[in-house]
Amino acid sequence: MHDSAPATTLADRIDGLLPQTQCTRCGYPACRPYAEAIASGETDINHCPPGGAAGIRILADLLGRPPKPLDPVNGIEKPRELALIDEEVCIGCTKCIQACPVDAIVGASKMMHTVLVEECTGCELCIAPCPVDCISMVVAAADDEDSRQRAVQYRRRYTARSTRLVHEEAERAAELTTHKAALDMGTSGNAVHAAIARAKAKKSGTGTP
Secondary structure (H helix, E strand, O other): OOOOOOOOOHHHHHHOOOOOOOOOOOOOOOHHHHHHHHHHOOOOOOOOOOOHHHHHHHHHHHHOOOOOOOOHHHOOOOOOEEEEEOOOOOOOOOHHHHHOOOOOEEOOOOOOOEEOOOOOOOOOOOOOOOOOOOEEEEEOOOOOOOHHHHHHHHHHHHHHHHHHHHHHHHHHHHHHHHHHHHHHHHHHHHHHHHHHHHHHHHHHOOOOO
């Protein structure tokens, strides 16, 4: 599954062949780290269930290696699936929203959530955090969209979400720093006021000897 962006490294080329589901079943936190691990020789080419046998063959061709069966430790190859939320059972806890690597679930706290099916990668990462088991996986309907186009779309959304989270974390850190500085200034100001009060008391003779 080649990306439209020009590949400049082996990791880029490998990443361009991965399905970009960001499912972590390969043992890495996303598709890009898995690609880098393959490129460095840290791991093998048969740990991606969404890519399946076809994906393994493509990677083998790229790297000049013989293909091998999918490692069952990482899961099994299945038809493309999408997450489905039972909206009558959903309690609006937002845990699935936080878990989705491509922001394909929308909703608000204590309100019903729903899946944007055209954006869902089928990663299954939303299932485990759900406290009421209201999420299931269903086989995706056949469509005319090329799997390579989906991979580009998934990568774009994953990158956008990652960038957003970094910005939000930076904003939280800045707010915490500002708050701490205000507290420190307040503490310092109180100490100054207390020192002035002691000096005045001593001068007037009312202070403690």
